[in-house]
Amino acid sequence: MQHYRHPMVLHFKRFKRSKTAIFGLVVVILICVSALFADTLSPYSPTEVRPGHSLRRPSKEFLLGTDILGRDILSRIIWGSRVALKVGFVSMFLSALFGVILGVVAGYYGGQSTI
Numbered sequence: 001m002q003h004y005r006h007p008m009v010l011h012f013k014r015f016k017r018s019k020t021a022i023f024g025l026v027v028v029i030l031i032c033v034s035a036l037f038a039d040t041l042s043p044y045s046p047t048e049v050r051p052g053h054s055l056r057r058p059s060k061e062f063l064l065g066t067d068i069l070g071r072d073i074l075s076r077i078i079w080g081s082r083v084a085l086k087v088g089f090v091s092m093f094l095s096a097l098f099g100v101i102l103g104v105v106a107g108y109y110g111g112q113s114t115i
Contacts, residue, residue, distance in 0.1 A: 035081040042075035 015021050034041055043063075050070030058065045064073040 031081050032085065034078050035085050038078045038082055042072075042078045044072040044075045046071060046075040046079040 048071065050066070053062070053066050053070035054068050056062050056066040056070075062072050062074070064077070066072055067076075
């Protein structure tokens with residue numbers, strides 16, 4: 001007699017075996033953590049202009065260098081992750097909302113299936 005396993009258990013086991021899926025999960029978690037703690041993780045203000053530090057190469061002071069206005073690139077990436085996550089979650093929520101509404105309307109007005 002075969003033992004029944006819940007589909008979620010099977011999906012989780014398959015997920016654990018995939019190195020690519022684990023790596024993707026770690027990247028998403030790192031982005032979420034950096035977005036949540038951007039004010040403490042970023043070494044400089046992302047908007048502070050430093051004219052004497054423009055176009056610096058990566059160094060101990062500026063880990064990813066600076067842009068043409070002297071702003072720290074690492075700080076701008078960390079703070080930009082907040083905006084990227086907000087856009088992603090809002091678009092995901094709106095597409096799910098519209099999908100459910102269209103599905104309900106299609107199910108209500110669709111009539112009888114011929115199958």
